[in-house]
Amino acid sequence: MTHFIQVLIDAVAIGSLYALVALAIGLVFGVMRLINFAQGDYITIGAYSLVVPSAAATPALMFGALPWPAMILCVILTVVVLALVTERLAFRPLRNSDLTSLLISSFAVSYFLQSLILMVHGGRPKTVSIGDALSRAVEIFGVRLPGVQLLTMVVALTLLIVLVLFLKKTPIGIQLRAAAEDFQMARLLGVPANRVIAIAFAISGILGGTISLLVIIQTGTLDIRMGLMPTIFAFFATVIGGMGSLPGAVVGGYIMGILSVLLQAYLPAELRPFRDAGVFSIVILILLVRPQGIFAKTAKERV
Amino acid sequence: MALASSVAPAQEAEPIKIGFATALSGWLAAYDQEPHQAAILKIEEINKAGGLLGRKIEYQVTDTKTDLTLTANVAASLIDWGANMLVVPPDFDYGAPAAFMAQNANLIAISTGASDPKMGVQGVGSNVFSAHSAGQAAGIVMAEYAHDKMNAKTAFMLEDVSLEAHKSSCAGFVAGWENKGGELVGRDSFRMEDTSIAAQITRIKGLASEPDIIFLCSGLPQGASAVRQVRAAGIDTPILAEAGMSGDYWLGGVPNLKDFYVPTLMSISDDPRPEVNKFIEAYKARWGALPTTEFSILGYCTIEQWAAAVEQAQSVETEVVLAVMNQFEDQPTTCGPTSYSDQIHIQVSRPQLIARVENGSFRSVEIFRNQFVPDLKLLLRSSN
Numbered sequence: 001m002t003h004f005i006q007v008l009i010d011a012v013a014i015g016s017l018y019a020l021v022a023l024a025i026g027l028v029f030g031v032m033r034l035i036n037f038a039q040g041d042y043i044t045i046g047a048y049s050l051v052v053p054s055a056a057a058t059p060a061l062m063f064g065a066l067p068w069p070a071m072i073l074c075v076i077l078t079v080v081v082l083a084l085v086t087e088r089l090a091f092r093p094l095r096n097s098d099l100t101s102l103l104i105s106s107f108a109v110s111y112f113l114q115s116l117i118l119m120v121h122g123g124r125p126k127t128v129s130i131g132d133a134l135s136r137a138v139e140i141f142g143v144r145l146p147g148v149q150l151l152t153m154v155v156a157l158t159l160l161i162v163l164v165l166f167l168k169k170t171p172i173g174i175q176l177r178a179a180a181e182d183f184q185m186a187r188l189l190g191v192p193a194n195r196v197i198a199i200a201f202a203i204s205g206i207l208g209g210t211i212s213l214l215v216i217i218q219t220g221t222l223d224i225r226m227g228l229m230p231t232i233f234a235f236f237a238t239v240i241g242g243m244g245s246l247p248g249a250v251v252g253g254y255i256m257g258i259l260s261v262l263l264q265a266y267l268p269a270e271l272r273p274f275r276d277a278g279v280f281s282i283v284i285l286i287l288l289v290r291p292q293g294i295f296a297k298t299a300k301e302r303v
Numbered sequence: 304m305a306l307a308s309s310v311a312p313a314q315e316a317e318p319i320k321i322g323f324a325t326a327l328s329g330w331l332a333a334y335d336q337e338p339h340q341a342a343i344l345k346i347e348e349i350n351k352a353g354g355l356l357g358r359k360i361e362y363q364v365t366d367t368k369t370d371l372t373l374t375a376n377v378a379a380s381l382i383d384w385g386a387n388m389l390v391v392p393p394d395f396d397y398g399a400p401a402a403f404m405a406q407n408a409n410l411i412a413i414s415t416g417a418s419d420p421k422m423g424v425q426g427v428g429s430n431v432f433s434a435h436s437a438g439q440a441a442g443i444v445m446a447e448y449a450h451d452k453m454n455a456k457t458a459f460m461l462e463d464v465s466l467e468a469h470k471s472s473c474a475g476f477v478a479g480w481e482n483k484g485g486e487l488v489g490r491d492s493f494r495m496e497d498t499s500i501a502a503q504i505t506r507i508k509g510l511a512s513e514p515d516i517i518f519l520c521s522g523l524p525q526g527a528s529a530v531r532q533v534r535a536a537g538i539d540t541p542i543l544a545e546a547g548m549s550g551d552y553w554l555g556g557v558p559n560l561k562d563f564y565v566p567t568l569m570s571i572s573d574d575p576r577p578e579v580n581k582f583i584e585a586y587k588a589r590w591g592a593l594p595t596t597e598f599s600i601l602g603y604c605t606i607e608q609w610a611a612a613v614e615q616a617q618s619v620e621t622e623v624v625l626a627v628m629n630q631f632e633d634q635p636t637t638c639g640p641t642s643y644s645d646q647i648h649i650q651v652s653r654p655q656l657i658a659r660v661e662n663g664s665f666r667s668v669e670i671f672r673n674q675f676v677p678d679l680k681l682l683l684r685s686s687n
Contacts, residue, residue: 003509010501017498057552057595123330125524127556129531137537144508146535149501215498220531220556221524229496264491264502273464273492 002142007265008258013149015257016156019250020211021234022241023163024204026249030180031200032095034102035235038086039208040227041113046079046212047222048117050130055122064130071130076209083205084198092194117224131217148218155210160250163203167246172199180244233260240286242293251294256283318361319354319619321346321606322381322389324401329369335392337594338415338602339364341582342390344589345606355610356617367392371400378404386410387619390605393435393598395419395426395467402431409621411628413609415601418468418546420682423648430625432643434605435598436650438468438520439681441545442475443673444566444655445518449543450483452671455515457488459507459540461529463521465495472520472545474684475677480518482675488514495525504536513540522547524556531557546655550596551664558663566655568597568638570667574656578637604638611636639670652676 021039028036050064050071063074090109094101134147167173172195178186179196187193215226234249237256241248259282263275271278286294323342326335346360354360363384367374378389378401391401393416405412406428414422414431418438423431449455458480463469480487489510491503507517517540521529526548533542534557541562549567554560569579571593582603587593594600609624611634616623633640639653654672658665679685 003505006505006508007502010499010505013501014499057550058555118330122333124333125527125553127524127527127553129556129558132558136535144505144536146501146532148535218499218532219524219528221528221553223524225496226498226524230498261502265505269490269492273494276494 005143007261009143009145009149010265011258011261012254013152013257014261015254016152017211017214017230017253018233018237018257019253020156020159020207020214021230022237022249022253022256023160023246024207024211025231025234026238026241026244026246027176027180027200028204029238030244030246031176031183031197032091032102033099033183034091034106035238036091036204037103037106037231037235038109038113039204039234040231041110042079042083042205042208043212043215043227043230044117044222044224045082045113046075046209047128047216047226048121049075049078049212050128050216051121051126051222053120057124057126059121059126059128061128064128068131072209072213075213076206079209079212080202080205083201083208087198087201092197095193095197114224121222121224123224125221125223127221128216129220130213134217148214151217152214155214159207159210163246172196176200180246233257236280236283240283240293242296245293245295248293248295255286259283318359319356319613320384320386321360321362322378322384322386323362323364324367324374324377324381324389324391325364326369326374326392326397327364327366329367331367331369331392331394331397334394334416334596334598337596337599338393338605339390340590341586341594341599341602342415342606344586345603345610347589348585349606349610355613356619367397367401369397371397374398375400375404377401382408382410388412388609388624390415390602393417393601395422398422399427402427406430411609411621411624413605415605416598417649419471420647420649424646425679425683429645430621431648432628433649434601434608434638434641436546436653436655437475437677437682438471438545439475439478439677440651440653440673441566441655442472442477442518442520443479443675443677444657444671445543445545445564446476446479446485447483447673447675448564448566448657448671449516449518449541450480450485452669453516453541455485455541457486457512457514458516458518459488459510459514460490460518461500461503461507461521461533462490462492463495463519463525463529464492465525466522469520469522469545469547471684472547473518474681476518476520478677478681479673479675488512493521493525493529497525500529500532504533504538507533507538507540508536513538516540517542519544519548521545523550523553527553527556530560530563534560549658549665552595554660554663554665560660560663563660564668565658565665566671567658567665569600569656570658570665571595571597572664573667575667575670582637600638604636604641607636608634608641646679647682649682651682 051059137146237252241252365377389405389412392398398414402412417433422433462473549565612627
């Protein structure tokens with residue numbers, strides 16, 4: 001029983017991380033019908049901003065050297081600025097062209113950012129250690145709670161609550177939801193498109209920067225592909241949750257995390273290397289049963 | 304021109320040509336550049352000492368840009384240039400295209416650092432060698448070291464299944480460990496992209512009793528991430544890893560790491576072997592900085608072993624040099640005794656330097672040689 005609870009905690013912790021990424025992707029998709037594959041690179045760049053840009057194998061700390069409130073602020077700010085710049089330069093000019101062009105543009109941004117990191121930081125993976133106090137575990141009734149898992153769950157929950165309040169209670173949040181519901185209608189009713197979209201990107205940047213920090217505390221490693229897998233999992237999370245539904249994205253994130261941990265924990269040893277094949281098979285099954293995703297009310301033309 | 308060539312005998316005037324298909328850009332550059340520079344150092348030393356067979360060695364280097372197609376083209380142009388042998392990238396996937404070209408042109412190709420035995424007779428062709436040890440050998444060395452020197456009886460194995468090289472090390476560990484009579488109390492796998500290995504850690508925590516050691520076959524950066532997570536979970540069991548985890552540069556990611564061992568080629572700061580320290584000094588003098596990875600020395604030995612074979616053969620003809628290299632048995636090189644056979648073109652029992660992490664850097668412990676030698680079946684993992 002203790003073992004099962006332990007597995008469950010592992011699952012919820014990684015699910016929280018996927019939920020945050022899924023939320024960022026879902027938010028931008030909602031207002032722009034863009035699946036932003038560069039979201040993973042936002043995470044990567046946020047993480048790399050902790051060290052001084054150089055090809056050195058053991059780089060000096062940049063934002064990582066700051067006291068933690070300043071560090072968090074700087075990393076998040078970096079990612080927010082990056083998200084806004086990519087929106088302005090790569091996505092806004094294409095807003096009226098077809099959705100495929102937007103998607104291709106997001107791939108281009110993603111490759112561009114990866115090449116940029118390769119150019120500035122070199123190809124060798126690096127390590128950086130922040131939040132070492134959190135890299136210890138506390139045991140409660142035989143259940144191990146690593147500091148970073150606890151932090152991930154708390155941060156995810158807090159951000160979810162803040163975001164819900166923002167979307168429900170503030171005028172700009174309501175405009176954002178209206179735009180996500182029906183962008184053309186919202187515009188006709190006077191919702192400023194540029195502002196709403198920029199805000200969605202800014203929030204995806206805040207989430208991206210937060211995820212950077214959570215991942216780095218956990219893994220301590222910098223790599224140009226570090227954002228890729230969480231983003232792919234999150235993309236599937238938004239699909240099974242229902243494209244365009246924010247609660248769906250969050251629930252989808254938890255489902256992905258829980259599936260991958262349960263399969264890792266309970267598959268026989270020979271099958272474990274193929275865990276992700278299992279995860280995505282179940283995703284396909286879910287989509288066969290509910291093609292519109294779990295939370296989407298009806299299958300609109302939006303998919 | 305006619306006058307000049309009549310003055311010196313043609314044999315002396317004609318240089319020996321070595322072609323380098325080297326990744327000077329792209330991700331592989333981080334692993335190819337230093338071995339390449341070490342190889343140039345060796346060539347310059349040979350030339351300074353009067354050349355090889357009395358002939359100067361000339362070299363040409365072309366960037367493969369870590370691109371598979373380009374790698375083959377680069378090799379073809381080096382062959383056209385008249386190379387007598389090719390040095391190819393230190394990775395099976397990215398080195399094989401160049402090695403294939405050399406094989407087809409009947410030239411010897413040596414990969415500075417491929418740890419996959421397929422970089423040889425069975426995978427590419429009979430002219431192709433790797434200067435490195437097989438991944439399996441790293442696992443065997445650590446299994447025997449844990450058993451003989453650390454008195455370990457039980458082991459847990461954490462296998463990174465994202466690269467074949469890591470799976471080879473784990474296959475070697477299992478074979479070496481079983482051969483010593485050790486007990487494998489559990490195993491689990493993870494992938495490079497996994498952000499969290501919490502489920503795997505829960506499995507280690509759930510073992511009836513703590514194992515004596517954990518064997519980790521993985522590389523960087525994911526291996527560093529795994530070690531950080533294992534230690535963060537309060538598991539202080541000694542961890543033995545493979546050569547892919549050597550190098551101090553990642554240790555900042557796991558502060559206060561202890562009881563972590565790797566088999567490695569050399570230590571840049573405190574190697575017990577004078578010839579290795581001499582290489583490091585010479586490298587620093589030539590390139591203005593210490594090498595950052597211990598793989599660099601493989602480039603030096605690549606040239607060293609080929610030159611030794613040419614010297615013995617008194618020829619650069621592929622057939623003759625190949626016959627000599629296939630007979631190498633504990634041929635002394637700066638990397639250690641080097642052996643090949645007509646079937647195995649990679650090192651399987653070269654003594655390795657065991658290094659342990661102390662105060663944030665790897666310190667040499669001792670040179671250790673495995674007794675159990677992997678056969679072709681284990682090397683090619685054909686039973687899997």
